[in-house]
Amino acid sequence: xxxxxxxxxxxxxxxxxxxxxxxxxxxxxxxxxxxxxxxxxxxxxxxxxxxxxxxxxxxxxxxxxxxxxxxxxxxxxxxxxxxxxxxxxxxxxxxxxxxxxxxxxxxxxxxxxxxxxxxxxxxxxxxxxxxxxxxxxxxxxxxxxxxxxxxxxxxxxxxxxxxxxxxxxxxxxxxxxxxxxxxxxxxxxxxxxxxxxxxxxxxxxxxxxxxxxxxxxxxxxxxxxxxxxxxxxxxxxxxxxxxxxxxxxxxxxxxxxxxxxxxxxxxxxxxxxxxxxxxxxxxxxxxxxxxxxxxxxxxxxxxxxxxxxxxx
Amino acid sequence: xxxxxxxxxxxxxxxxxxxxxxxxxxxxxxxxxxxxxxxxxxxxxxxxxxxxxxxxxxxxxxxxxxxxxxxxxxxxxxxxxxxxxxxxxxxxxxxxxxxxxxxxxxxxxxxxxxxxxxxxxxxxxxxxxxxxxxxxxxxxxxxxxxxxxxxxxxxxxxxxxxxxxxxxxxxxxxxxxxxxxxxxxxxxxxxxxxxxxxxxxxxxxxxxxxxxxxxxxxxxxxxxxxxxxxxxxxxxxxxxxxxxxxxxxxxxxx
Numbered sequence: 001x002x003x004x005x006x007x008x009x010x011x012x013x014x015x016x017x018x019x020x021x022x023x024x025x026x027x028x029x030x031x032x033x034x035x036x037x038x039x040x041x042x043x044x045x046x047x048x049x050x051x052x053x054x055x056x057x058x059x060x061x062x063x064x065x066x067x068x069x070x071x072x073x074x075x076x077x078x079x080x081x082x083x084x085x086x087x088x089x090x091x092x093x094x095x096x097x098x099x100x101x102x103x104x105x106x107x108x109x110x111x112x113x114x115x116x117x118x119x120x121x122x123x124x125x126x127x128x129x130x131x132x133x134x135x136x137x138x139x140x141x142x143x144x145x146x147x148x149x150x151x152x153x154x155x156x157x158x159x160x161x162x163x164x165x166x167x168x169x170x171x172x173x174x175x176x177x178x179x180x181x182x183x184x185x186x187x188x189x190x191x192x193x194x195x196x197x198x199x200x201x202x203x204x205x206x207x208x209x210x211x212x213x214x215x216x217x218x219x220x221x222x223x224x225x226x227x228x229x230x231x232x233x234x235x236x237x238x239x240x241x242x243x244x245x246x247x248x249x250x251x252x253x254x255x256x257x258x259x260x261x262x263x264x265x266x267x268x269x270x271x272x273x274x275x276x277x278x279x280x281x282x283x284x285x286x287x288x289x290x291x292x293x294x295x296x297x298x299x300x301x302x303x304x305x306x307x308x309x310x311x312x
Numbered sequence: 313x314x315x316x317x318x319x320x321x322x323x324x325x326x327x328x329x330x331x332x333x334x335x336x337x338x339x340x341x342x343x344x345x346x347x348x349x350x351x352x353x354x355x356x357x358x359x360x361x362x363x364x365x366x367x368x369x370x371x372x373x374x375x376x377x378x379x380x381x382x383x384x385x386x387x388x389x390x391x392x393x394x395x396x397x398x399x400x401x402x403x404x405x406x407x408x409x410x411x412x413x414x415x416x417x418x419x420x421x422x423x424x425x426x427x428x429x430x431x432x433x434x435x436x437x438x439x440x441x442x443x444x445x446x447x448x449x450x451x452x453x454x455x456x457x458x459x460x461x462x463x464x465x466x467x468x469x470x471x472x473x474x475x476x477x478x479x480x481x482x483x484x485x486x487x488x489x490x491x492x493x494x495x496x497x498x499x500x501x502x503x504x505x506x507x508x509x510x511x512x513x514x515x516x517x518x519x520x521x522x523x524x525x526x527x528x529x530x531x532x533x534x535x536x537x538x539x540x541x542x543x544x545x546x547x548x549x550x551x552x553x554x555x556x557x558x559x560x561x562x563x564x565x566x
Contacts, residue, residue, distance in 0.1 A: 014566065049566070052407040056565050074315065077409040088400025092332060097325075104321025105408040147404065 002066055003027040004155055004186045005051065010060035012046050012210075020046040022210040024060070028155075028203075033177065033187045035197035035218075037302055038207035044190040045085060047207070048157050052082045064155065078107055081153030085160040087140050091133035095124055095143055098132065099150045106151035115150065121176065122146050138169040145176070156180065158189040162196060174200055194299035204298070206305055213305055218298070225301045228270020232259040232281065233290040244280045248273055259288070270295070318410040322418025323425075326392050330426045337388065337426055338433065341380050345434050348376050349441035352498060357442065363500050366529050369442035374524040375497030377434055378459065381427050382492055382517070385460045386484050389423035389467030394480055397471070397563075406565060412558040416468070416551070423464035424457065431456050444528065452527035458543050459520060465550035472563050491517040496525075501533045516542065 005028040012021040020043045028034045038044050049055030051062055053073070062069040064076045089098055099115055119125045122142040127135060132143055141161070148156060158177070162170040170193075177187055177200055191197055197204055198218065205215040214221070237256035249263035261277055264270020274293060281288060330337040349369070357369035364371070396402040405415065438444060446452050466483075474480040495517030501509055512518055513534070523539030526532035532539070557564065 052403075054403055054406045054565055056561050074313070074409040074411075077407060080407065082403065082407050084400070084403050086400050088396075088403060090329065090395065090399060090401060093325075093329075097328065101321050101325045102404060104317050104324070105404065105410065107315045107317045107409055109317065 001030060004030040004065060005188070006063040007047075007051070008061045008063075010047070010050060010062065011058045012043075012050060012055060013058045020210050021050065021057070021060075024207075024210070024212055026205060026212060026215065028186060028188055031181070031184055031186055032202040033181055033189065033200050034203050034205065035201035036188060036190045036205045036207055037194060037197055037298075038190070039306065040192075042207045043210040044207060045159055046210075048082070048159050048188070048190065052080060052157060053077060078151070079154045081148035081151065081156040083144050083148045083156070083158045083161055085163060087137075087144060089132055089140075089143065089147070092131055094129050094131055095119070095135070095146070096128040098143065099146050102147040103150040108151045114152070118146050118149050121179070123172075138165050141165055141169070145173075149180075153185065155186045155188070158187060160190055160192065162191070162193060170196075194302050198298040206302060208306060221301060222298065223265045225296075225304070226265060227262055227296040227300070228264035228274065229294045229296065230261040230270075230274045230277070231290075231292040232261075232277070232288040233257065233292075234259060235287040235289050238286065242280065242284050242286070244284065245277060248277055250277065315408075315410050315414050318408060319414040319418045319421075322405075322410070322415065323422045326419060326422030327425060329392070329395075330388065330422070337384070338430060341384055341430055342433050342437060345376050345380050346437050346441070348372070349438055353438075353442040363503070364529070364531050366531075367443070370444035370529075371500075371525075372498055373435075373438050373442060373444045374528045375492075375495075375521045376438075377431055377456075378495075378517070378521045378524050379489075379492045379497055380434055381431060381456065381459050382463050382488050382520070383484050384430055385423055385427040385463035386467035386470065386488060387480075388426050389420055389464040390471035390474065390480050390484075391467075392419045392423055393468050393471035394474055402564070412555055415558070416465070416554060420461060420464040420468055423467060424460040427460035427464065428457065431460070446528050447530040448527045452524065455524055455527050455540070455543075458540075458547065459524070462543055462547040462550060465547060465554065469550060469553055469557070472557055488517075491515050492521070496521045496533060516546075519543070 005026070007024055007026040010021050010024040011019070013019045024047060036044050036047070046055055050057045051064070051069070065079060067076055069076055096115070099118065100110060103110065103115065116125065119128050122145060124139065124142055124146060127139060132140060135143065145161070162173050165173070174196070177189070180187060189196070189200070201218050203216065204218050204221055206213045216224070234257055238252060238259070239256060241250055241252060248261060250259055250261045252258070253260055261274060263273055278291070352372055353369035357367070357372070360368035362368065396405060470480065470483050494512070495515045496512070501512040501518055504512055519534055519539040519542050522532040522534045523536060523543065526536045526539070
């Protein structure tokens, strides 16, 4: 199936010489939630800006919905929604008017029913006639989302949608994103919160210094790069690793008092191996008084990749 | 295909913004201009000689109208485009399926509309203080619309150029207002001695004020065709500059 967004060799060099995007290739599939992860200044917002029209690419091509952005920008933009990172709107205007404005701007006819529906889904219905300046930070962010949804986009960009919002709103946003996916909207979100990507995304892309380091299904990344770690605290220090454990990724620490296992694939293999190690220890009369087990998260994988990248 | 709904959305939003700030956009300029009519039209005007057969109070009506038109058209349009840049909401305009034509018609159309409403109120208010007539009413309306559109375009350019509120006010306050005062608002340039009369001919506002004055009283210090032609040329130049701004993304897209 043709990707909903197809970026080839996208490069952006700012006038000061900073290369924010360096020959980025990226395909986003129809109907998926794609999380773009990267540290500050990695190029996430520039990439979104290039697709949405705020940034002029230096070179490369962008195709969306099978159309070329250079020649078919009107058709493409009509079908894209953007929730920016910064809160930006006329704060003296009312919620209702701002959403109507957004819908009209994107060429859609006024539709009271649809606007009410959007307001209700974002719990803004009772605030519709309020001035935006009177809303809390979380409510203002909801208004931004309502504006982006006002023209029923097929592709929605969420640039750090939960940055600086409270836990409750973050959970609400996740629910909303899920609902949108169910409605067939393709979502591209950038985030600092790896937990968010882990929770929501079907596929993950990692970007740093303007280059895409990795793009894959979240589960595939976890399977390929995920690890399980277990620490067996031994009652009696061991001088060496028993022969029967040699085939496992284990090592002794703290003068032989702790046996550490690091292995698995992030998909259950690690847990099975830990159980096997525990069994072998007991069979060999090696008593352990405590066992700590931890699955590596997407965050661990991300940090590891960043460290590898930094090390060159 | 042109996004007419997008154009209408921008236009409606801008007009609504002006309505919300009615004191600044309508009440304040009407009050200021009315004070000019009271002081220069009624109080002092009665003591002044007629200028070119027109009594002084009536003579200054087109000039004062032009003064308000220029400053309000410029500042309305410059604020209109500068505010989204300032608040960050420009992202929506840049990511929307609207091109230069829709954006210009929306913003400049709204700014010009506000100026036309203002002009109508000022002309109505002027009747309270001075006795004046309009010799060519249709041409007067056309000329007012032309000037309002031209200076709204100028304001739009200023709103993109400005990087702060200070710069936004710089051209209207430091250039347009002095040139308008010296451009024959309160006097005919024929009343000036040489070399000041010749110097005054280099002031473009002289042509605008006289163009409008001709539509009111049928007489002008300068050739009316030069007035109309230069205003149209100014409008075309502004559109050209804006087209280049949108093409290059200057101050709009990074």
